[in-house]
Amino acid sequence: MSQQASPRGTFLEIAAAVKAQIKADPEMTKLPTAADLMQAHGVSRGVVLRAFGALQREGIAEPVPGGRWRVVRAGERTDSRPLEDRIADIITDEDLPVGAAFPSASVLAERFGVSRPTVTKALDKLESAGVLAGGGQGRVRTVRTLPIREERS
Secondary structure (H helix, E strand, O other), X not given: OOOOOOOOOHHHXXXXXXXXXXXXXXXXXXXXXXXXXXXXXXXXXXXXXXXXXXXXXXXXXXXXXXXXXXXXXXXXXXOOOOHHHHHHHHHHHOOOOOXXXXXXXXXXXXXXXXXXXHHHHHHHHHHHOOOEEOOOOOOOOEEOOOOOOOOOO
16 A cells, blocks of 8 residues: 555645745745645645635635635735726826826736736726726727726715
8 A cells, every 4th residue: 555645634734834834934925826736745736725725714815816826914904806996996096197008917917916817807897897998919008087986885
């Protein structure tokens, strides 16, 4: 019989190893990819996803659009609004006037820690809503109108 580890509890060992990485590196913002953990620990994707789930239940990590996971530090407030809402906030937060150039999908992907296709989908929604104009390959998106903020009670 092989000396292979039992799958029961393996995900907890992986979660503990990732927690140790987070504790050792206070600058760490993203968890290792599932593929990296699968290779490092010799386990299946399902086991790694269970480890991510354990970290999420402990409040240490959360998923972000694009399939990645990010580190949640103690006392840190997370913004769980849709990405297009957070991107639209750039217009008001940076006082961008109508007609101003809007940051590129690559810049926004880096800023929000998501993939470029995920940002592109959010930008397409803002274009459909009439908040942004233009876009497309080689064209700069511009602010068409200021976003309407819904008041919540």
